Amino acid sequence: MTRPPVPDGGPDLRPELTLVEVLNTLLRRWRVVAGLPLVAAVGTAAVSFALRPTYTATATFVPEGRNQNRLPAAAAGLVGGLGITLGAEPTQSPRFYADVVRSRExxxxxxxxxYTDPRARGDVTDSSTLLRMLRTKGRNPADSLARGVKKLNELISVRVDDQTSIVRVSVDGEYPALAAAVANRVVEYLNDFNTKKRQSQARERRKFTEARVVAADSELRSREEAVKTFYERNRGWQQSPELTFEEARLRRQVEIGQQIYGTLKREYETARIEEVNDTPVITVIDRAVPPQERSWPKHVLLIVLAVALAGTIGVLWAFGAEYVDRARRDPHDDYRELRSLLQRVRRDVRRMFTRTRA
Known part of the structure; x- marks a missing residue:
């Protein structure tokens, strides 16, 4: 089938490119269409294999969920009956641990x-600080440490599952054993930090309740002494309504004092136990183990992306070159304008280079 003729100066009534024309265009420039992806694949493979491998070790844990409300049992029951849920302490939130991991301290x-230095050869076991193995250098030790904190912060990632409260700490490293050791050390220091924080809070609470227990004991003894004195002075108090009322008031003060003293005493004993409690505050689900496969670079993925990108560029270049060739051969006004614009751009570029050299 032949194309309809195009009148001079009239619009281009030719149909869109057919599949045969597309194939012809690609085959006429097959060297670029096929060669560019091949070169990209070889170059990407060479670069990816030359890059240092990165391994990712992951440790998984869940924080201890403790209800930290200090209300008495009766008050807690009343609040629960009203449909109000007493949540856990904010420092027991998984998000809290995610922020602590990135703390400077x-x-x-x-x-x-x-840590055990993975660069040691043979049977020689050597150890070094992580700061030294990361090869961070600064103007002084403080600057080196600050640079190390920034670099380590980039190597650590923390993911929190809000539904299960599971926290995953991942560490990227050049050496699998070192990445696993650092991930496990992060979990260990997190537990140590929270244990010390809990013990410090319990110590302060113990000091406060201890002082309050002494004061409550003194007040209770004073009220009990007042009741004793009342009974000694008023042996026939049952016969007098006024003395009966006074006796009930004094006895009520003693009962209130006993309740306050009992509550403070229980809090004091609880604080004493918490002060020396060194049980873990997080439950480790999976300790980090040295990964067997690298997490980066992904050779196959990089090569596929490079081939796809280079192939797209090659196809676009082939159709662009075909369009330019048609513009040179076709006498149509649009193509003549395109040729003049291309020539003008070429002249402008030459003038720019000439001025730059001058």
């Missing part, structure tokens, strides 16, 4: 800790 402690 914890990162500095991890950097200055000692």
């Amino acid at each position: 914890l990162l500095e402690r991890i950097l200055t800790a000692w």
